[in-house]
Amino acid sequence: MSDKDKDLMEKLAGIELFQGLKPKSEAALLEFKQFRVCEAGKVFVNQGEYTSEFCIILEGLVSAYRSEPGGSGVKRLGTLKPGDWFGEMSAKSNQPAMATIQADTRCVFMAIDPPLFKVLDAPKSKFKTLIDDKYRERALSAHLRAAPLFKGIKEEKLIQLQDIAEFVSFDTGKVIAAEGNEADAIYLIRSGAVSATCKDKETGVQRISAYFKDNSSFGECALSTKDRMWKYTYTTLGGTDTVKIPRDKMESIFEEDQETLQLLSLTADLLLSDDEGEATSALSALSDAGNAGALSVDQLEIMVQRKSVKGGEALVIDLKKCTRCNACVESCVAVHEDRVPRLSKSGSRISSDMVLSSACYNCDVPECMSACNDGAIRRSSRGQIQFIWDNCTGCSACTLKCPYGVIRMTGTDSPEQSGRWRSLFQEIPVLGKLFNKAKLADVDAPEETEEEALVSLRTGRKVKGKAIKCDLCAGLPFEACVYNCPCGAIDRINPEALFAAKAASN
């Protein structure tokens, strides 16, 4: 360990978060930590901005502010001092910053990126316990308040609920609760997405009834005065963090306070009184957010199966307008040095005349990013998912995780812009075909560049390829595919908005 590292470890030993780190976590911390400096008076991060770093204050003081929804102004949350931290939710689940952080004095932060955070935030570690406790202290009350079930209860009762909340994480495809079993808890989703399915009585097939995203909740039936059974099977659509509030614990803390318990049961009955039950509450929550309209079961099914619910904006092709001229793909090729398209016109049909093309959605819950352990995928402050060419080790983990299969591996070098003349000749009617065949065999195997050699050295793996995906034509004043479609057939649309528009027009 170098002297600098020793000094740092001494400093960190005074911070509870880093006490009792396992040797593996300590080594990772020393290798991958970064430092940030922020001058007095400067804003380090703005509320709502996408950032993926977890920061620990090493020197200086910062103030945290939050503007409350509904326009009630900006609230000062307090001062953070050396040893305090912020950004845990951003590093954990790519959520936008919950507060604005402004330096009161010159500050030095230690920044931890998501892959390193994942190592430190290991199950049962002290680090994880402290992070969860802080979440309980800082955000849980707001999260509980957002759940329709708890809207009416008093502040002090909410604080009691905070104490019994458990933090449970699930991998993709895990069943949280199964239809027909006894409903024993309320779940709030911190990050990720969950589908609710139930068996069709006639066909016996599982049908999608609803889906739940960040800040929504399910499990009202656990408190119902009637049937306390799960009406649906709840399955995670990606890595999902939840807050579980067990019914028995809730009953025991409110044992003396039957009034609150009754209020909760009444609210639960009210929420469940609709025929659609919980599906309605999930969808109405989304409608409140301006996302969904009246979705039909089929549309919902497609969305959940295609996991569109986790997506941001998708490139949608209107097949009533598309002449299959390929100008969109060719434009994408034209704006990239490596002449590799980032989009394919084929994708899943969401209706008889609409296709979700295969190009990055810039997901709200980007699974590619959580799969990347080399810090090669990050979110820009505008929320776009960016791949960092130099950091990519070509491990393909992201390609396996992306639910839409829009990431492709390409060669490690950026070939010269060759073949332009060939593309020109290809355009000649009829004769153009003669110029169609690219001579792949002529391309020599690329040499390893200096950066790739460094990555190979660091990871012990040879960089065989790089992951690429739609970069929204980074730095250009247009999205080439949309901009150059002569028929106006392709556009970037939020799938939920699209479904809502279609539902409204039906």
Place this chain on the structure above:
Amino acid sequence: MNTTYFKSIHALWALLIASGFVVWLVLGEYSMGRAAGSDRGYLLWSGWVALTLFFIVGAYSLRKYIHKLGWSPEFRYQADPKAVEQTEDAINNLNREIAEGRLINRSDMLSRAKLALSQAGTGRIFRPELDVEKIGEVEHFSVYLSPKEPLGRMAKWMHAHLFLGLGAAILVLVHGGGQMATPMGALLNGLSAVVILTGLFGIVIWATGPAKMTAAETDLSIEEAFVLSRHYERKVTAAFAELGDDDDLVEHFKAAADDSGDFAKAAEAGLSQLTAKDPADSKGHVLFQDIMALIGQRQRVNRSLQKLMRVRRTLNLWRAIHVPASVFLLGLLVFHVFSVWWY
């Protein structure tokens, strides 16, 4: 049907220009073309305007190709990603000031945003816009960046191409009078007719073709059929390579693999030849059946591809006439202008 082609501001422009010249012709009581009674001023104006319209119409194709080749002037607008990030940070800070009530005037918000853009050097790619959200009685503002799209979307250019092209056609008629007496007149008017008629046909097929293509895509989309066809092509080629040097048998396979030939007959002939040669060759029979299955699948995919490609083939054919005829016409028009000037 794609009806958006018929709703365009360019249609209005084209109508105004064309009807202007028709009215001028009628009011002036001139004759069309260089007949007796025609007016020199009218001829000159209608000629120049028609030529200008033709060049605008041609600019659409030019723009399409130069973009495809990566030579579009818009590519020089590309900003450094660092500058984009700097802009985003500045806009975030600005929004914070707005949220805190330190900036309340709309024009101040926009001018501050513009300043941030010019400082980061991204004013060429972004335009700041104000988003207003009304909560209760209170309006909440935030600034966001929208891309500038300097030359405008291609779909808009397409509308200009269509309608200004039609406008130009009317001008050609009033300018030349459709006279075919001289070789040049015949060539110009004949070519104009070809370009205009193919153009009209193009509008119909562009508007109705996509729906037809989509209706035909019952099992496979065109893209999927292409991919599958290439996949089977590779598999069949690899399987042929495995067959070794039994030329007779390869001939039968080739006959079966020919999409235009009778697959069942060739397959039967190949199988009976194989049986006659060595009835106990079970490995050969399995290989034969595998290859035949591959060929059969490839034929099925290719047939659906042929069906799916029907509209696209019509489009290609249409393009093979419309584009060269238009290029030739433009060249002739330039020649016509120079020759008129010269003489």
